[in-house]
Amino acid sequence: MTELKNDRFxxxxxxxxxxRTPIWMMRQxxxxxxxxxxxxxxxxxFLSLCKNADLACEVTIQPLDRYPLDAAILxxxxxxxxDAMGLGLYFEEGEGPKFKQTIRSExxxxxxxxxxxxxxxxxxxxxxxxxxxxxxxxVPLIGFTxxxxxxxxxxxxxxxxxxxxxxxxxxxxxxxxxxxxxxxLALVVTDYLNAQIEAGAQAVQIFDSWxxxxxxxxxxxxxxxxxxxxIGGLKREHDGRQVxxxxxxxxxxxxxxxxxxxxxxxxxxDWTTSLTDARRRVGNKVALQGNMDPSVLYASPDRIRDEVxxxxxxxxxxxxxxxxxxxxxHQFVDPANAGAFVEAVVELSPKYHR
Ligand code: CP3
Numbered sequence: 001m002t003e004l005k006n007d008r009f010x011x012x013x014x015x016x017x018x019x020r021t022p023i024w025m026m027r028q029x030x031x032x033x034x035x036x037x038x039x040x041x042x043x044x045x046f047l048s049l050c051k052n053a054d055l056a057c058e059v060t061i062q063p064l065d066r067y068p069l070d071a072a073i074l075x076x077x078x079x080x081x082x083d084a085m086g087l088g089l090y091f092e093e094g095e096g097p098k099f100k101q102t103i104r105s106e107x108x109x110x111x112x113x114x115x116x117x118x119x120x121x122x123x124x125x126x127x128x129x130x131x132x133x134x135x136x137x138x139v140p141l142i143g144f145t146x147x148x149x150x151x152x153x154x155x156x157x158x159x160x161x162x163x164x165x166x167x168x169x170x171x172x173x174x175x176x177x178x179x180x181x182x183x184x185l186a187l188v189v190t191d192y193l194n195a196q197i198e199a200g201a202q203a204v205q206i207f208d209s210w211x212x213x214x215x216x217x218x219x220x221x222x223x224x225x226x227x228x229x230x231i232g233g234l235k236r237e238h239d240g241r242q243v244x245x246x247x248x249x250x251x252x253x254x255x256x257x258x259x260x261x262x263x264x265x266x267x268x269x270d271w272t273t274s275l276t277d278a279r280r281r282v283g284n285k286v287a288l289q290g291n292m293d294p295s296v297l298y299a300s301p302d303r304i305r306d307e308v309x310x311x312x313x314x315x316x317x318x319x320x321x322x323x324x325x326x327x328x329x330h331q332f333v334d335p336a337n338a339g340a341f342v343e344a345v346v347e348l349s350p351k352y353h354r
Pocket of ligand 1: 027030097207
């Protein structure tokens with residue numbers, strides 16, 4: 001077991017006392033950093049960057065060299081899973097992710113294979129091992145996956161979508177096909193997270209980026225149920241340490257009570273929910289992560305600091321809060337403003353832990 005020099009992120013997720021509120025940023029390695037753009041150019045393109053363990057490690061650590069962050073997140077993508085299941089992921093410049101094949105019917109399910117984790121997804125595990133070695137206990141490493149529902153939207157639509165026309169039609173017209181697809185994804189994702197944990201991921205986050213697009217009933221039946229199935233199948237301890245699980249449904253503020261029963265240790269919140277409210281509603285069951293609107297980073301450092309203070313006071317005294325943005329950092333943010341944000345959390349949060 002390597003000694004962790006900074007474990008306040010893991011402690012806060014488990015509601016153990018900390019000296020200050022830990023912080024990391026969703027999408028902290030990315031295009032807003034000039035050094036990321038340089039490494040990506042060296043790799044050639046985004047997918048080649050994900051598949052090169054040394055370069056993926058380099059971009060994972062870049063934000064930690066700039067800011068006093070309390071966690072690193074594996075540099076990869078949620079769409080590696082449908083790619084490994086056979087759908088053929090590619091990126092078209094300026095258009096986001098696309099798949100060569102889509103799942104629209106029962107027959108299309110035959111296109112899907114069950115990937116071997118150290119084979120088709122071996123590059124992800126290699127990246128995890130390389131990053132752990134390079135971090136050398138500096139901060140914990142977060143592994144991640146997309147939720148079955150969120151992955152299914154890309155597999156059914158063939159790329160990004162605003163309305164989820166085909167995916168939602170499948171829920172209502174072919175619910176059995178949808179359940180079969182989600183069940184297969186849940187099995188693969190359980191394996192995928194366990195392989196990341198074996199390789200060295202010290203906490204894991206499930207990104208349910210599009211759960212908030214569902215009706216109340218459909219969220220419980222088509223998204224939360226499968227995340228709960230995954231969480232039930234995860235290794236919760238590795239190398240003598242507990243491995244906390246974070247569940248993040250963007251737009252999921254109305255479902256905090258059922259989410260808190262999912263078995264997750266912490267819930268990620270976007271900026272539409274008040275932390276005071278959320279804390280009252282989940283009680284002692286889970287920790288909370290979030291939830292500054294990423295657009296605040298377009299404001300001045302003084303304004304950013306005020307917003308950090310407001311969010312810290314919304315959560316209030318004590319452990320169980322991991323500071324984060326409510327969604328990924330935008331590509332046009334000035335890196336200096338991201339720095340002002342992290343510093344504000346470091347400077348203003350100790351008084352909430354005395
Ligand atoms: O947080 C991190 O620093 C780790 C890396 C990470 C990426 N994607 C890198 C990435 C993580 C955790 C993800 C997750 C991801 N990928 C999600 C869930 C999180 C969320 O934001 O809701 C989703 C929906 C995807 C799918 C995806 N990947 C899209 C829609 C895009 C294009 C979006 C865009 O901004 O162009 C990607 C590409 C992608 N993934 C980039 C990065 C840094 C940009 C690629 C580039 O360098 O051009």
